[in-house]
Amino acid sequence: MPPKRIAFMFAGQGAQTPGMGRDLYDASKAARAIFDQADEALGRAISTLCFQGSTDDLTACANCQPAILTMSLAALAALQERVAVKADICAGLSLGEFAALYAAGVFAFADVLKVVAERGRLMDLACQQSQGGMAAIIGGERDVIEKTCADCDVDVANYNCPGQIVISGAVAPLQQAMAKLAAAGYRVVALQVAGAYHSRLMAPACEPFAKVLANTVLQAPSCLVAQNVCGALVSAPDAIRTNLCRQISGSVRWDECSQLIQQHADLALEFGPGAVLSGFLRRSNRAYPVASVNSDKSLDAACALLAP
Structure with a gap:
């Protein structure tokens, strides 16, 4: 029997919950290292924000975006600590696309954290300019x-x-x-949100974010990557940059990304708080195997899904 083809999916903004990732930090050395490295890379206690931050603390883009990214990558590290697993295709919802690109080797860890933190700051500024x-x-x-x-x-x-x-x-x-x-x-x-995300009202964030990405090294992905704004597979770093900028004010075509996941993988694993993407996938195809990695306890189900 040929090996299973695996998709990695990463949660987007709105999935954040107070206390997210605390059990992963306590139970997994690999997850703990991700949180500690994130704190060092950003010069702020993202781990404390995840573990002790209130709902209000986690609402602002500048907070929730690096927090969700860190928690998602900690969940990935915790699973890979248990079982050697690599993705055949990666995708993420809006913010989650950055975690997907890190998992595909496009971004270095410190770089993706800094890019996402700046993205969140710029989006907060755009929200303040409109209602x-x-x-x-x-x-x-x-x-x-x-x-x-x-x-x-x-x-x-x-x-x-x-x-x-x-x-x-x-x-x-x-x-x-x-x-x-x-x-x-x-x-x-x-929806209870701070602004009109993925609309023309986010346009003020696009140009300054393009400058951030222009000064960031991106590598060609090591696996297939589906991007939101085009709903297609993309491999050229310059095209990835362009799509990440367009995504801020453009439509997220997650349904098309989900179809690509089903075409190119036999099962999907969702990383990050909640299980929103798993729910979307099940609505598209109830028979498709999927598991959400959002806690230490959830690792068991993911490992079982990966078993031969």
Whole structure:
């Protein structure tokens, strides 16, 4: 029997929870090393933020983005401490794309932490320049949602999975779009976020972030990498840079990334707090094997999935 092809998926912003990663730190030497190295690389106690930070502490992009990244990579390290496993394809949701690129050898560890911390800072600044929000549309038709967004002058932020699309924009037009979609019979859920992520309102962050990436070394990936903004496999470092900049204000095409995962891997492992991406994948294909690595206890299920 040929070896199993494995996908690594990494959680995005919004998955953060107070106390995340504490049990991994206590139980795994490899996970502890990731947290300690992150604290040193950033010159701030990201580990304390993860373990003791409040929900409010973990809301700002400048805090939650490096915190989720660190916790996700600690979960990966804890699993690799138990079993020798490498990815055939990597992908992550929005912020999670940076963890995926690190796992694929594109970024050095200290570099990816510093890039993500700056990304979070720039996105916080963009949020302060506008009043925006986001809403999840459950069960709607894609073409209807897209037309409503165009009519109301808001953007599609995320194509998460069949039956779930997130829209984003300035408060007044967003509320108009939400009302229209609710009147069409769709379930509309306002999201508790600090701004209109993955919309044109994030554009002020794009140019300064491009300068950050221009001064950061990126290597060609060691495995397949699916990027959000194009929903396609990308291997050239310059193209990866461009897509990371576009992603800040562009749509996250996670549904297409999920399809690529299913085409190129026999099972998927999700790293980071929560299990959002595993849920999206199951909605797309209930039979597809997937496990979430988000705690020390969860490592057992992941190891069982990897067993021959």
